[in-house]
Amino acid sequence: MSFIESDSHIGDFVDRRDAGRQLADHLLSLADEHPVVVALPRGGVPVAREVAMALGAPLEILAVRKLGAPHNPEYGIGALVEDGTRLIDAEAVAVLGITGGVLDSIIARETAELRRRVDAYRDDCRPLELKDRTIIVVDDGVATGVTDTAALRALRHREPRRLILAVPVCAADTFRRLRGEADGIVCLLVPPLLHGVGKYYQDFSQVSDEDVVSVLGEFHIAAA
Secondary structure (H helix, E strand, O other), rough: OOOOOOOOOOHHHHHHHHHHHHHOOOOHHHHHHEEEEEEEEHHHHHHHHHHHHOOOOOOOEEEEEEEEEEEEEEEEEEEEEEOEEEEEEEEHHHHOOOOHHHHHHHHHHHHHHHHHHHHHHHOOOOOOOOOOOEEEEEOOEEOOOOOHHHHHHHHHOOOOEEEEEEEEEOHHHHHHOOOOOOEEEEEEEEEOOOOHHHHEEEEOOOHHHHHHHHHHHHHHOOOO
8 A cells, every 4th residue: 555645834824726726736746647536525626626627627516514512613533525424433423422312413513514515515416437547635724633534434425546645734743544545645744733723824815606517617526
């Protein structure tokens, strides 16, 4: 299993597109494999746009929704993927004392939001064929890693030739865990302590549904 990585601190990113361009510089060697770039909406889409443009690759999306803790929604206790893949951090659920009823409520709410996003982004457009392809999964940063882990596991079921995770920044402990989920990782910054992905961007404005649809339109993916 080979890994491609860079963990030297090269400074903050101007915005997600700047991060995508910097990532692309470390991914150009994969262009000959004719990869498919798979973005994790919403934040991963503008990053992935730059990667796909640089590699001349098609852009696909995989909708994933984090399950946030009841009193700290930014802390992921699990994730849902549009294909039905579900990941629950049982240890976190136990430590936080989250009951089955509360967890079911969180899952129901986030499932509804996930379906809404899939409908908005895909508009019944069929996903690209990924079997025997090199897949580059792109996100804007990784903290706990639950959404990225769920996405990688879902994509593994689609039998890619190689599965590469490419992110601008990732927490060090999460980076080590994700080594077991991907065939390669490209990460520009791996800080020992990650105090929020947004701290590594000068502009970390929220990405809207309209932004996602606009980028997908550039790659001729039908969207609402």
